[in-house]
Amino acid sequence: MNNSHPWRALALAVALAAATLSPARAGMLDTVRASQEIVVAHRDSSVPFSYLDQNARPVGYAMDICLKIVDAVKRELGLPALAVRYVSVTSASRIGVIAGGKAALECGSTTNNAARRKEVAFTIPHFISAVRLLVRADSGYQSLDALAGRRVAATAGTTTVPTLRRLNAEHDLRMTVVEATDHAQAYALVESGKVDAFALDDVLLYGLRANAARPASYQVVGKAMSIEPYAIMLPPGDAAFKKVVDQEMRRLIASGEIQQIYRRWFQQPIPPKGINLELPMPAMLRDSFRFPSDKVGDLE
Secondary structure (H helix, E strand, O other), X not given: OOOHHHHHHHHHHHHHHHHHHOHHHHXXXXXXXXXXXXXXXXXXXXXXXXXXXXXXXXXXXXXXXXHHHHHHHHHHHOOOXXXXXXXXXXXXXXXXXXXXXXXXXXXXXXXXXXXXXXXOEEOOOOEEEEEEEEEEOOXXXXXXXXXXXXXXXXXXXXXXXXXXXXXXXXXXXXXXXXEEOOHHHHXXXXXXXXXXXXXXXXXXXXXXXXXXXXXXXXXXXXXXXXXXXXXXXXXXXXXXXXXXXXXXXXXXXXXXXXXXXHHHHHOOOEOOOOEOOOOOOOHHHHHHHHOOOOOXXXXX
8 A cells, every 4th residue: 555645635635725715716707606796996086987976886987897897707607697896995905905806806097017917917908198297277387397396296006106206316306205095185285285296197187177176276287207008907817707807808999889988988077077078089098909908018
């Protein structure tokens, strides 16, 4: 009798148990099938991508795309119904929520870059933005260099923070970078005069400005500091789930449905105030839809 057999059997049993306990190995599709529920992470103030309407419901361009993905998951699993549970995340908490398997999708304005791909996965981008500055219209500031020695806000956990710090050092601007907990707080800092500018993706700045009490009191200024491809975040190492998500994104793009969703949120009145952002689809985004891919230019 070979005494190594029981040890091999025990090792196999331990390995199988570990795979069963690991959310990544179990797979999101299996988790959703077993619970008949999918958890969707959303933002509270990323207008018009993911934010709360007048009834405190998460709505927006990215949310509509995510709900299409939820329908695709339901079809893939052959479920008659699939419950959606929402969880609110911030710029600082969103990656941990997805990396930890606490949500299947993060639907907002999250940039797909090489550093983040070490922790989470991304699908095909749904928007391409650029980091610029929001200032008070009477401030006279028109560029980053003009803010030398001033206080500039950025939202904690965004790619804007390291970008702003890098440019501050490279140009010896001696700015004080103030990290806000969310976009709404950073905007309020500009509004109250506690900072001189707010650096963020320009489309988000336009959304915040449009919903302000006095939109004409603020301007979005300056050259683009970086290019930001937004994509829905997914748990890492889950090829089967990612395949379903990627296929649905390609279907939305090929069918033209994503164009309809875009027009609803960027070229028509949106809640809560019925403001129209009047933002045609950026040329870079239109071009990216010609050859949809989850691969972006900063691959390592």
